[in-house]
Amino acid sequence: MRSKLQVLVMLSFLVAVQLIALAITPAISATDSRVFEDPGSIYNPLFYVLLILIFTAALLLAMRLIGEWLISRFIQISIAITIFFVISAFVPLxxxxxxxxxxxLLLHYYPEWYILDAFGILICAGVSSxxxxSMAVLPVIILLAVLAVYDAISVYKTRHMISLAEGAIRMKVPLLFIVPKSRDYSFRRRNVDAIHQGGGTGERERGAYFLGLGDAIIPTILVVSASWSYPSGGLPGPNLPALGAMLGSYAGFLILMTIARGRPQAGLPFLNSGVILGFLAGCLAAGLRPF
Structure with a gap:
């Protein structure tokens, strides 16, 4: 029963991210700020994936050669820029x-799990929006398909995504959702069990469940893209393609949690498949051609 409750809590994070992303999309749209100048270009997802590969390789190399303190500062600067961009869409400079x-300052001096979760929901919503x-539906679907394959390779084959997640836990950087397994759990004062992995020392946190922020951001991109790409049909709330994408992502998440059983799993193959199939079902229900 307790594990089912924790699954529902993690699902609520995804629901909150998508609802907030849809709510703030008009304000961010009014700023005319876009990641890509041409939302319909199929080169956009390829450029985005290339940036992810370069960024990931740089992080792994730096963690081995330089040390985690520099990586932590770089991530914090990147997060600060992202926070400022999202907030500046609503308030003056x-x-x-x-x-x-x-x-x-709050994240640095008091990185407790509920602070990181609240921050994660807001930052995921802003980035997703x-x-x-910045991308039309077809480029987004291409991006989701490529990232699903990449996530599977990085978790099951090369396992470097697990190394990055363990590094984020050690550095206490806000890149993960955290759901405690017990009431007395504290991320700031967590107890970490060291394990030996492939010639190096890794760390596995046993006091909580973790979900990467990317698992909430990536499927929500399609939800937002579908919401502005198709007419609303005169009904309040998201249009049918966006609503179908939301429901599909929830189904994919529940399937992921069913098979996870406490082991590291690649989330995007399930989440992205679910959100794409849900989107297509929504288009069919609305009588729209998706492409």
């Missing part, structure tokens, strides 16, 4: 800067 500083506004 100086309040946005002060709000960003306050959030970063921005990327969803």
């Amino acid at each position: 100086w309040p946005a800067l002060l709000s960003t500083l306050a959030v970063m 921005l990327l969803g506004l």
Whole structure:
């Protein structure tokens, strides 16, 4: 019963990210800020995947050669820029800067799990909205398909994504959702069990379940893209393609949690498949041609 409750909590994170992303999309759209100039270009997802590969390789290399303290600072700077961009869509420059500083100080000095979860929901919603506004549906689906394959390879074959997740836990950087297994759990004062993995020492956190922020961001991109790419049909709330994508992502998440059984799993193959199939079902229900 307890594990089922924790699954529902993680699912609620995904639901909250998608609802907030849809709610803030009009405000971010009004800023005319886009990641790509041409939302319909099929080269957009290829460029995005290339950036992910370069960024991941740089992080892994730096963790081995330089040390995690520099990686932690770089991630914190990247997060601060992202926070400022999202906040600045709603408030003027100086309040946005002060709000960003306050959030970063809180994350640095009090990185408790519920603080990181609240931050994760908001930052995932902002990033998803921005990327969803920057790409039309077809490029997004190409991106989701490529990332699903990449996630499977990086978790089951090369396993470097597991190394990155373990590094994020050690550095306490806000790149993961955290759901405790017990009431007395504290991420700030967590007990970590060291394990030996393939000639190196890794760390496995046994006091909580973890979900990468990317598992919430990536499928939500299609939800946002579908919401502005197709007419609403005169009904309140998301249109049928976006609603179908949302429901499909929830189904994919529940299937993922059913087979996970406490082992590291690649989330995007399940989440991306679910959101794409749900989107197509929504288009069929609305009588729309998806492409």
